[in-house]
Each structure stands twice: as structure tokens, then as C-alpha cells.
């Protein structure tokens with residue numbers, strides 16, 4: 001099961017990725033969680049200290065991506081890199097961080113991008129594990145080839161017009177690269193008439209609603225994984241169950 005998580009900055013992508021990774025790992029699934037955001041914080045939310053951002057492996061990138069006579073390899077070998085630079089947390093979740101991707105102009109080909117994309121491709125097409133990609137609002141790390149391997153893109157929103165606008169943009173990007181399915185998670189939900197009205201505006205499948213909970217803010221302040229602080233997990237449990245239904249096909253998409 002391969003799950004990408006996207007949404008506006010600060011909506012809770014990293015929190016949701018970490019909580020779901022934890023719940024799946026606790027159930028005995030093999031989980032890989034990759035931080036694809038240029039400001040890396042998934043490792044610390046999963047209780048992992050030292051993770052090398054893969055974009056910083058300049059010598060390795062050079063050695064793997066450069067071909068003869070100034071050519072580049074589009075499919076560099078990266079399986080050993082994946083093994084070597086992933087760090088396991090205490091629940092066995094393997095954590096990696098991509099780091100900053102160079103933003104070149106249209107058609108720019110950067111060795112670093114080829115390398116990071118190869119890592120993602122490798123992770124997406126591995127069998128038998130659950131993969132979470134904690135992404136930014138843009139999903140530029142995913143190309144058409146890799147997008148096909150993503151089972152679902154979770155678009156995280158919070159009550160507010162701005163994140164609904166971001167949702168539209170993410171949907172467009174996802175459709176353009178061929179992501180099969182999108183599910184929305186409403187995070188930091190506060191029950192009110194205006195929140196209800198906003199929910200009615202959402203045309204996409206809603207995977208779940210997570211209430212606003214000060215415990216997550218506290219976990220961030222103390223730099224402790226939220227599940228270690230005993231933050232309420234029931235909303236995440238339900239999303240986990242829903243993902244299993246959706247992806248195992250026991251659910252008919254409306």
C-alpha cells in the first residue's frame with residue numbers, strides 16, 4: 001500500500017503521516033516513511049534523531065547518476081542507498097528524508113533530481129510494505145511513472161478557504177500525473193456551522209475528520225512523538241481502517 005500525503009504548509013501532513021505510520025507498524029505491518037518536504041521534520045516526529053538528507057550525498061549522486069561523456073543515467077542504482085540511509089525507529093518504521101530538491105527551469109535535468117526520483121521509484125515499487133510519502137503542496141517529486149504506483153493521495157485540509165483552494169490545486173496536479181485516487185482528510189476540525197458548510201463544499205471522498213487537539217501542539221513544543229504523549233488516536237485508527245478497505249478493494253468508489 002503506497003500512500004502520498006499532501007496539503008498546504010502547516011495543515012498537519014507530518015502529524016498524520018507519523019500517526020498512521022505508527023498505527024500500521026503497531027499492527028505488524030512493515031512501514032517506510034519518507035520525508036519529501038524540503039524542511040525536514042518527519043524523522044523527529046517519529047522519534048528519530050540522525051537522518052541524512054539524501055540530497056546531501058553529493059559524491060554518491062555524482063558516482064551513481066553520471067554516465068560517460070557528460071551523460072546522465074535516468075535509472076541509477078539506489079537499492080543499497082535505500083538500505084544504508086534509512087533509520088529505523090523503535091517501532092521498526094524505516095525513515096528516510098529526501099532533502100531539498102533543486103528547482104530548475106522547465107526541462108532542466110539535475111542529477112540530484114534523477115537520484116531522488118530513483119529512490120522514490122524504488123520505494124514505490126517495492127512489494128509488501130506500507131509506504132508513506134510526506135510531501136509538500138506541490139508533488140513534483142512524483143513523475144508519471146511513479147505516480148502509477150501510488151494507491152492513494154491523501155489531501156490534508158483544515159477548516160479555511162485557503163486550504164480548500166490548495167486542495168483544488170493538488171487535485172489538478174495529481175490528475176495531471178495520473179494518480180488514481182484522492183481522499184481528503186479534514187484535520188484540526190472544530191465543530192461549527194461554518195466548518196459544516198465548508199465540509200459540504202468538498203466534492204471528493206472524505207477519508208476522515210480529525211478534531212483539533214491541543215495535545216499535538218504540546219507534542220510539537222516538547223518535540224515528542226504525539227503517540228508517546230498519549231494524544232487521542234481514534235480518528236487516526238478510523239482512517240487506517242478506511243485505507244485498508246479502500247486499498248484492498250473491499251470498497252466501491254462512488
Ligand SMILES: Nc1ncnc2c1ncn2[C@@H]1O[C@H](COP(=O)(O)OP(=O)(O)O)[C@@H](O)[C@H]1O
Pocket residue numbers: 007008009010011012013014015016187188189210211212213214215216217218219220
Ligand atoms: N489535529 C490537530 N490539532 C491541533 N494541532 C495539530 C493537529 N494536527 C497537527 N497539529 C499541529 O499543527 C502544526 C503543524 O503540523 P504539521 O504536521 O507539522 O503540518 P505540515 O506537515 O502539514 O506542515 C504542528 O504544531 C502540529 O502539532
Ligand SMILES: [Mg+2]
Pocket residue numbers: 013014015037041042134
Ligand atoms: Mg511537514
